Amino acid sequence: MIRYLLFAIALLASIVIFLSYSLYDRVHNEPLSLNQTYVQIENGDTFNRLCTEWQVAGALQSCWPYKLYSKLNPNNFTLKAGVYEVSSLTVWSAINKINKGIKADFTFTIIEGESYQAIVDKLKVSEFLVFDLPKIDVKTHFQFGNAHPEGWLYPETYHYEGGTSASALLTRAHDKMKRQLDDVWAKRDADIPLKNKYEALILASIIEKESGQAAERSTISSVFHNRLNKGMRLQTDPTVIYGLGKRYNGDIKRVHLKEHTPYNTYRINGLPPTPIAMPSQDALLAAVQPKSTDYFYFVSKGNGEHYFSKSLKEHNQAVRKYILKK
Structure with a gap:
């Protein structure tokens, strides 16, 4: 009799062990087959509601193993609000990520x-x-x-x-x-014709739009500083384009250069009233530390670089060569 009882206990224990292992294996290894990359969890969302949604969507076979497992390990099934990436995960890995608050970046x-x-x-x-x-x-x-x-x-x-x-x-x-502007302004050359750091920001934005090569930024800056010191207009196309707004269709015309707008530096003296773009750190630094040159003009070579000139005559020759191809 005792032998049969021991056999029954051993059999029952084996069944319990088998079912426990099956439950553990199911919970930890079942893939989450969602047709979406991200899951958004709101405040107050529960695991039972989430699991039911996944089951309805066909992302897992059944919620009962997870609900049973959550009774044994309730702290592992609380959800933290946020957006989570769940592609290529098991159901358990997705639950664990949401439980720990490992949110998508x-x-x-x-x-x-x-x-x-x-x-x-x-x-x-x-x-x-x-x-x-x-x-x-x-x-x-x-x-x-x-x-x-x-x-x-x-x-x-x-x-x-x-x-x-x-x-x-x-x-x-x-x-x-x-922070960057404050830092750069503190490093400015003493003799630049900029009254304040906002003017430095404006000029930096123009340098940014004019420069195809980072190495040329301080030289381009020198042209604008030389013009400001001489009282010459900046005559830079990016400011004209910015002033045109949605009217600009990719082609700047002579009529645009003659138009009176606050940003047309062919018609106004000095800087435009605001920046025209978001300048980089290099452009900010170039605006307050221009290279020392005698250049007053530059023209694009068509390869991202510019030809710099000291006189209008030299500049016109460069325009004929690089723009008009004469």
Whole structure:
């Protein structure tokens, strides 16, 4: 009798061990077959609701093994709000990631020379970013020195979590630009004709748009500084293009150069009223530390480089060679 009882206990123990192993194996190794890369968890979401959604979507066979396992390990099945990448994971790995709050990492890049409007257009379509800019006053929110946000965002790749607001991301970019501008302005040459760091930001944005080669930035800067010191107009096409706004179709015409706009440096003296793009660190430094030259003109060679001239006669010859191909 005792022998049969021991046999029954051993059999029952074997069954329990087998079922426990089967449960463990099922819970830890079943693939999550979701037709999406990311899962968004809201505050208050429970594992039971999430698992039911996955089962309805056909991402797993059944929720009961996980619900049973969650009774044994409840702390491992609490969910933290956020956006999570769950592609190519097992169900358990996805649950574990959400439980530990290992959120997906998204990036947003502000490109050197990019305009504020171009950045806003990209923000509108960025993954899991809350576009709240229409709800805020840009000037007040970012505490710009003027009503225009152009130039005030530092070009860099910014990491963010899902649910981040566009204004929060731009605040980081703006704070970075303010720090960089303060640092660069403190390193400025003593004799430059710029009255304040905002003028340095404006000039840096022009240098950014004019320079195809980083090595030329300080030389391009010298041309603009020489012109400012002589009281000559800057006569730079990127400012004209910026002033045209949406009217610019890729072809700058003579009539555009004659048009009176606040940004037409062929018609106005000195700098335009605001920056025209987001300048890089190199452009900022070039604006306050120009190379010492006698150049007053430059023209594109068509390969990203420029030919620099000291006189109008030399410049006109360079235009005939590189632009008119004569």
